[in-house]
Amino acid sequence: MTSSSADRTNAARPEPSSLPAPSQLRGIVLLIVSTIVFAVADVITKRLASTLPPPEVAWMRYVTFALAVVPAALARGGSKIFRSRRPGLQVLRGLGMVGSSLIFIESLPYLPVADATAIFFVSPILIMALSVLFLGETVGWRRWMAAALGFIGVMIVVRPGTGSFQAAAVLPLVSAASWAVGAVVTRKIAGDQALTTLAYSSLVGGGVLTLFLPFQWVTPDLPEIGLGLCMGILFAIGHWLVVMAYRHGNASMIAPFAYVQLVWAGLLGYAVFGSVPDPWTVTGAGIIALSGLYTAYRERLRALERKFSG
Structure with missing residues (x-):
């Protein structure tokens, strides 16, 4: 699954003017490396989801993630790292993220990784729309046009009403919507540390998925356990790289490089x-990427306008 836009929002970052070019470049490189890590993790997830129930695969991911994050959180700040200013919103964010992960994994046995990833990349557009509804943000007509273009790209990939349509293609779209809810909630809890947010996410996700295990459990063999550990470790590394990337570079500058993951997803798939992604998928993915890139460009212009008008 794609890199965490919610973690990006939660990572403290300086203004564009205070970031030297080498720091921006470092942020871009870190984000690109994270896209490779996430693409490899998604391929492993698809392999596991072909033999194990998706809730169990998601549980393996979250348990490994928690084992990586929680000790780091305790070492850094002790038990106070779990003290959130808005614990209810932290739990809600965690539910959005775990719902997104579970639904995305549910789609992987039926869809190529490239198709699922391309559809999921509509999430920045959904985040923008939800920010208008729930955060009162103002969005100009240009960005609404970019959003409409992004949805056209999704429809090209999904192709509803044709013989190529798969019902499973709706799942990454629902996953993106769940992710967008979590990301919007993150903006309401921006006062918490990034490590606090990651710790809450891992604990909430692991707890919720544990409830599913008695109903859908298949005992994994040793290779599957090994793959599960690799998957969880890769996701933990990927999220860490994203946080570090956005600490080195301005969001509007480096966010467009997240779309490189579409390339890795196709190649690894x-x-x-x-x-092999068909021409429709490639075309739709390209349109989605263009929509996201333009949205990021407009965000950068708005940030510069706020800077110079302030």
Whole structure:
């Protein structure tokens, strides 16, 4: 699954003018590396989801993630790291994120990784729309046009009403919507430390998924356990890279490089599963990426306007 836009929002970052070019470049490199890590983790997830129930795969991811994050949180700040100014919103954010992960994993046995990733990348557009509804943000007509273009791209990938349509293609879209809810909630709890947010996410996700285990449990063999550990560790590394990337670079500058993940998803999907994105998927993914890039460009212009008008 794509890198965490919610974690980006929660990472403290300086203004563009205070960031030297080498720091911006470091942020871009870190984000690109995170896209490779996430793409590899998604391929492993698809492999596991073909033999294990998706809730169990998601549980393996979250348990490993928690084992990586919680000790780091305790070492850094002790038990006070779990003291949130808005604990209820932290739990709500965690539910949005775990719901997104579970639904995305549910889609992987039926869809190529590239298709699922392309559809999921509509999440920045959904975040923008939800920010208008729940945060009172103002969005100009240009960004609404970019959002409409992004949805056209999704429809090209999904192709509803045609013989190529798969009902499972709706799942990454629902996953993106759940992720967007979590990301918008994150903006309401920006006063908490990033590590606090990650700790809450891992604990809430792990707790919720543990409730599913008695109903859908298949005992994994040793190779599956090994893959599960690799998957969880990669996701933990990927989230850490995203947080570090946004501490080194301004969000509007480096966010567009997240779309590089579409390339890795296609290449790894072909290398591991032999799945080649069809022309419709490539076209739709390109339109989604263009929509996101333009949205990021407009965000950068708005940030500069606020800077010079203030």
